[in-house]
Amino acid sequence: MTEVERRHRRVQRIVALVYVGIPVVLLAIVAFVSSRGPAAGWVVCLVPVAMLALGLYLLPRHRYQPRWWAGIGGLFGAVAGVTAAVYPLVTGRWWVTGVLIGLIAAVPAAIFGLLVGLLLARRANLALLVPVVPELAESPYELVFQLRGAPLSTVLLGADALEIRAAPTKRKGAEQSRSYPLSAITGTFEVDLSGSERLKFPIALSVAGTPGPAVIVQAAGEDWVLPTNEAAILIELLDRRRTTTA
Structure with a gap:
C-alpha cells in the first residue's frame, strides 16, 4: 500500500465521521432521551435523521x-x-425550567459543537x-492553497482545472471565481515578491502587499501572479497533474 493510499483511508474515515458519524451519535442521544420521556418527544429524532440523510447525500459528492x-x-x-444539550433539559416534568436553562446552554453548546466539527475537518x-x-x-x-494577503481566498487545483476563488465555497461567476483547464496552462514559474508590486487578478480581489514566494501561471495568453507560501509545492503538484492528465 502506498503512502497516498494510506492517507486516503485515514482521511475518508474522518470525513465519514463528520458527514455520518455526527448525525448517528446525535440520533442515538435523542432516541435514548425520547425513550424516557413523552411520546411526542420522538419527533425530535427528525433533526438527526435529516442530518444523516443530508450527510449520506453529500458524502459521495x-x-x-x-x-x-x-x-x-x-x-x-x-x-x-445545541440539540444534545437542550433536548434533555426540556424533556420531562419540569420542562419550563428546562427551557430556560436550555436557552442559556444553547450558545456554549453550539460553540462547542462547532469547534468539534471544525477540528475534525482540520484533522x-x-x-x-x-x-x-x-x-x-x-x-x-482537490488540493487547496491559501493566497497570502487575501483572507479566505484560495487557489484550487482540481482534477482537470486550476481555479482561483474569492472564498473557498463561492459560487462560480466572473466576480467570484475564474478557472482554466490544465491543458490551457503553458508555463509555471516561482518568483519572490518584494511587496511593492501591484498584482492584478482575473476576479474581483484585493491583495495587500505580500513579500514572499509566489507562482506565475501562464494560461490562455494571461499571467496570474499568485502569492502563496507554498509556491514550490503548488508548482510541483500542478506540473505533475498536468502531465498525468495530458
Missing part, C-alpha cells in the same frame, strides 16, 4: 473536496451540540496534506 469539509463539520457540530485536511508528497497530484482530491 464532497469526498474529494476538502473545501466543503469544514463547513459541513461546523454546521453539523453546532446543530448536534482530515492535515491527514491528507501533511507532509505534502508529489504523488498527491495523481489522486482524485
